[in-house]
Amino acid sequence: MSIRGVILAGGKGTRLGELTKVTNKHLLPVGPYPMVYHPLKKLIGAGMSEILLVSGTEHMGDFVELLGSGTSHGCRLTYRVQDEAGGIAQALGLAEHFCTGSRACVLLGDNIFRAPLVPFLEKANSRSDWAWIGLKEVPDPGRYGVAELKGDQVVSIEEKPKDPKSNFAVVGIYIYPPDVFNIIKTLKPSGRGELEITDVNNYYLKQGRMGYSVLDGYWTDAGTLDSLDVANELVRKDPPRF
Numbered sequence: 271m272s273i274r275g276v277i278l279a280g281g282k283g284t285r286l287g288e289l290t291k292v293t294n295k296h297l298l299p300v301g302p303y304p305m306v307y308h309p310l311k312k313l314i315g316a317g318m319s320e321i322l323l324v325s326g327t328e329h330m331g332d333f334v335e336l337l338g339s340g341t342s343h344g345c346r347l348t349y350r351v352q353d354e355a356g357g358i359a360q361a362l363g364l365a366e367h368f369c370t371g372s373r374a375c376v377l378l379g380d381n382i383f384r385a386p387l388v389p390f391l392e393k394a395n396s397r398s399d400w401a402w403i404g405l406k407e408v409p410d411p412g413r414y415g416v417a418e419l420k421g422d423q424v425v426s427i428e429e430k431p432k433d434p435k436s437n438f439a440v441v442g443i444y445i446y447p448p449d450v451f452n453i454i455k456t457l458k459p460s461g462r463g464e465l466e467i468t469d470v471n472n473y474y475l476k477q478g479r480m481g482y483s484v485l486d487g488y489w490t491d492a493g494t495l496d497s498l499d500v501a502n503e504l505v506r507k508d509p510p511r512f
Contacts, residue, residue, distance in 0.1 A: 271447075279324065294325060300502055404443030406438065417438045417440055
């Protein structure tokens, strides 16, 4: 089954203070590139040539100016605007027509990691009707969504648990089969007024259709001042593999 890439690059970036007053956080530098180049290069490096970028209204023009049609990167880029902050699942829902009949490989735009996506995809291809998530072993799992594993399956994900069932944090890499868009249509907004990706994942968990791959090497998000510093340091010392 074919697969298409989706980069979610919305959000206000409020945790980055003055740095994102006039720009989107995904346009800030991480190593020698704007942050958004990292997910883009990962998807292209894994063989995806059709890629959708979702962002908000304020800075969409900047992404188009930076990336254009995608030709110079060896891909074809499509853009969709998320009118207001409605959550990761709502942003993914905008990819429905783009992904018709294909699986979606979804990267959160502020995730910076060393490993290429190819081994991740190869594993996920063995079960093309399953959802597939990226995991990373971390020393402080209570800060993240934590996966409980049984063999080659994820059996539960707990958000910021006091008593984590494993040391494996869920990172911002997801692969979903085509039925994900039907699931998103059934979701109700959470207390934050957003459609939560957690609810999407819980659907696949209940069906026993969620697999995982563990990332080698470093992983960090770059959504706070501290983690943006960490991301730059990691990338400088050991450039990511695309």
